[in-house]
Amino acid sequence: xxxxxxxxxxxxxxxxxxxxxxxxxxxxxxxxxxxxxxxxxxxxxxxxxxxxxxxxxxxxxxxxxxxxxxxxxxxxxxxxxxxxxxxxxxxxxxxxxxxxxxxxxxxxxxxxxxxxxxxxxxxxxxxxxxxxxxxxxxxxxxxxxxxxxxxxxxxxxxxxxxxxxxxxxxxxxxxxx
Amino acid sequence: xxxxxxxxxxxxxxxxxxxxxxxxxxxxxxxxxxxxxxxxxxxxxxxxxxxxxxxxxxxxxxxxxxxxxxxxxxxxxxxxxxxxxxxxxxxxxxxxxxxxxxxxxxxxxxxxxxxxxxxxxxxxxxxxxxxxxxxxxxxxxxxxxxxxxxxxxxxxxxxxxxxxxxxxxxxxxxxxxxxxxxxxxxxxxxxxxxxxxx
Ligand SMILES: [Zn+2]
Numbered sequence: 266x267x268x269x270x271x272x273x274x275x276x277x278x279x280x281x282x283x284x285x286x287x288x289x290x291x292x293x294x295x296x297x298x299x300x301x302x303x304x305x306x307x308x309x310x311x312x313x314x315x316x317x318x319x320x321x322x323x324x325x326x327x328x329x330x331x332x333x334x335x336x337x338x339x340x341x342x343x344x345x346x347x348x349x350x351x352x353x354x355x356x357x358x359x360x361x362x363x364x365x366x367x368x369x370x371x372x373x374x375x376x377x378x379x380x381x382x383x384x385x386x387x388x389x390x391x392x393x394x395x396x397x398x399x400x401x402x403x404x405x406x407x408x409x410x411x412x413x414x415x416x417x418x419x420x421x422x423x424x425x426x427x428x429x430x431x432x433x434x435x436x437x438x439x440x441x442x
Numbered sequence: 443x444x445x446x447x448x449x450x451x452x453x454x455x456x457x458x459x460x461x462x463x464x465x466x467x468x469x470x471x472x473x474x475x476x477x478x479x480x481x482x483x484x485x486x487x488x489x490x491x492x493x494x495x496x497x498x499x500x501x502x503x504x505x506x507x508x509x510x511x512x513x514x515x516x517x518x519x520x521x522x523x524x525x526x527x528x529x530x531x532x533x534x535x536x537x538x539x540x541x542x543x544x545x546x547x548x549x550x551x552x553x554x555x556x557x558x559x560x561x562x563x564x565x566x567x568x569x570x571x572x573x574x575x576x577x578x579x580x581x582x583x584x585x586x587x588x589x590x591x592x593x594x595x596x597x598x599x600x601x602x603x604x605x606x607x608x609x610x611x612x613x614x615x616x617x618x619x620x621x622x623x624x625x626x627x628x629x630x631x632x633x634x635x636x637x638x639x640x
Pocket of ligand 1: 267268269271294298299300301302
């Protein structure tokens with residue numbers, strides 16, 4: 266270790282940041298180099314002198330102004346912060362419920378045939394095959410949405426199953442014609 | 443998230459991070475504790491960096507306001523004190539730059555460390571400085587700002603040399619050299635002041 270490296274190691278050592286190897290090498294260097302020994306001593310004395318003087322303190326007014334500012338920031342603090350996750354959960358539940366109620370409300374408007382109507386629907390669809398394809402896509406879309414919302418309630422499962430049956434039967438019927 | 447107990451068990455002081463987390467959840471007392479814990483070191487850093495108590499009062503307030511304002515962005519993997527001093531360091535340097543008292547000319551020897559300081563204060567400012575600052579502060583005021591910065595970040599901020607290197611963008615070797623030069627200068631000034639025995 267040369268004098269320059271020893272000086273670097275000394276700075277690290279003053280704050281306990283020198284690794285074991287560096288600390289050992291520094292010790293050895295200082296034992297053999299009077300100049301570095303004097304420099305090390307001077308550095309320690311300067312530091313001790315600096316630390317003897319108490320650090321200045323901010324004025325009372327400044328500290329009070331900081332405390333006032335910290336307390337008047339309710340945007341992330343206060344009771345609000347504690348129930349915020351609960352609030353978001355509540356919002357999520359309301360949104361899902363609204364979506365579900367809309368989905369259920371508008372469901373019957375899709376021409377889903379009941380058992381008695383199947384034959385006539387099948388006849389119609391045979392006549393207008395392209396429009397029936399479009400309708401079957403619409404029904405599939407409803408199934409997809411219903412599946413997405415399936416977590417809302419198990420009662421939807423029955424609806425989906427019913428719709429799926431209806432769709433496959435309609436498709437079979439349409440193909441058969 | 444479970445709250446930490448208000449009175450620490452086994453007399454172990456709550457960590458800065460624990461206090462700050464509590465403050466983020468709305469516990470103003472936790473903030474007060476954090477402030478009490480760091481106010482002296484932070485204010486010392488600012489007074490000695492800025493070379494003015496009045497300016498330090500403003501910067502102290504601004505530093506904590508930023509802590510409050512940016513509380514949500516704080517990531518706990520970074521030590522709170524490191525974050526605090528990063529903010530303070532940025533603010534004081536901006537202010538010194540604004541007042542043209544910060545220069546980044548690199549200094550390579552001890553003489554230059556003292557003589558190459560950024561445009562020094564006027565005679566009137568110097569008189570005022572001597573009157574209001576302690577001898578330590580006066581000694582630091584004549585030190586090149588980038589040397590003063592390393593010394594004070596390490597001494598007041600408890601920021602490690604490696605972290606100072608990252609914070610200032612200077613290589614570790616340069617940071618260590620600046621620290622050593624700052625100590626030499628300090629000793630020389632205090633000796634001239636007749637305080638330290640030769
Ligand atoms: Zn040596």
